[in-house]
Amino acid sequence: MSILEISSQLINVLVTVEDEIALVKINRPKALNALNNDTLSDLNKIFDCIAEDDSVRGVIITGEGKGFVAGADIVQMQGYKSIEGRKYAALAQMIFNKIENLEKPVISAVNGYALGGGCELSLSCDIRIASTKAVFGQPEVGLGVIPCFGGTQRLPRLIGSGIAKELIYTGRQVKAEEALYVGLVNKVVEPELLIEEAKNMMKTILKNASLAIGFAKVAINRGLEMDIDNGLELEKDMAALSFATDDKDEGMRAFVEKRPAVFKNK
Known part of the structure; x- marks a missing residue:
């Protein structure tokens, strides 16, 4: 609905x-x-x-x-x-x-x-x-x-x-x-x-990548309930997910090409 x-x-x-x-x-x-x-x-x-x-x-x-x-x-x-x-x-x-x-x-x-x-x-x-x-x-x-x-x-x-x-x-x-x-x-x-x-x-x-914002939110919220070692493990897992997105490719390509990124939230 x-x-x-x-x-x-x-x-x-x-x-x-x-x-x-x-x-x-x-x-x-x-x-x-x-x-x-x-x-x-x-x-x-x-x-x-x-x-x-x-x-x-x-x-x-x-x-x-x-x-x-x-x-x-x-x-x-x-x-x-x-x-x-x-x-x-x-x-x-x-x-x-x-x-x-x-x-x-x-x-x-x-x-x-x-x-x-x-x-x-x-x-x-x-x-x-x-x-x-x-x-x-x-x-x-x-x-x-x-x-x-x-x-x-x-x-x-x-x-x-x-x-x-x-x-x-x-x-x-x-x-x-x-x-x-x-x-x-x-x-x-x-x-x-x-x-x-x-x-x-x-x-x-x-203006930033929505998927990356979501991954960061998970890392912050859940990490607050963990000790630092487990929190850092979670951070690595969320980073790995962000590296698998099209937005990561677009964001880094745009940086190298010195232009604004156009994120598609994929």
Whole structure:
């Protein structure tokens, strides 16, 4: 099924494709785009479709209104007990893993509140660009629970365990400039420039060989879970795959001939 066909079936997510870039917008602004089951289901469907669609080479995720994603849906969760809570966490983790492991670059354009599950969604992306109005946080302990959409694992891997523990234990919110300072985001821009900046960065990325980017993403993501020796073995394996592509031949030929490479993603 095409992205156009899938997008017509979605409830809380809008999707457009332009210049080989899919813009995925969480569209539940009255709830600050909180992640209920319908929204998670939408994300699951669209990322399955994006993974299979060769016409899409990169993805940008953002939110409608004042929120990127202001967290999981507390109204939905408040009646959950142990089993239901674990199933909800498993569902969100499965989808966020799918985003993280997509062999295409994913940028989160964080336009506003990225709290709880919203912060965790941004963590599953490769690169985070924040509006000056963006606010990050993991406030779950104030609700009597812990981050469970990947926050206890991805946040310390990104910014270090000390700062991650401070943010998770205190539940305090972090504005864009502090998020940049601690390494939670890559860049901060004015709100009106956010999507343009994300698109420009993605276009710069997509000038390069998409297969090589995918191999590099696998090497980085999986390598973070390995010791250095196994990580280097993985790097050699991914390099070997890249050397077998037509894009490698084109890229090196273009370099020798002093001309821009024309990659065909083969």
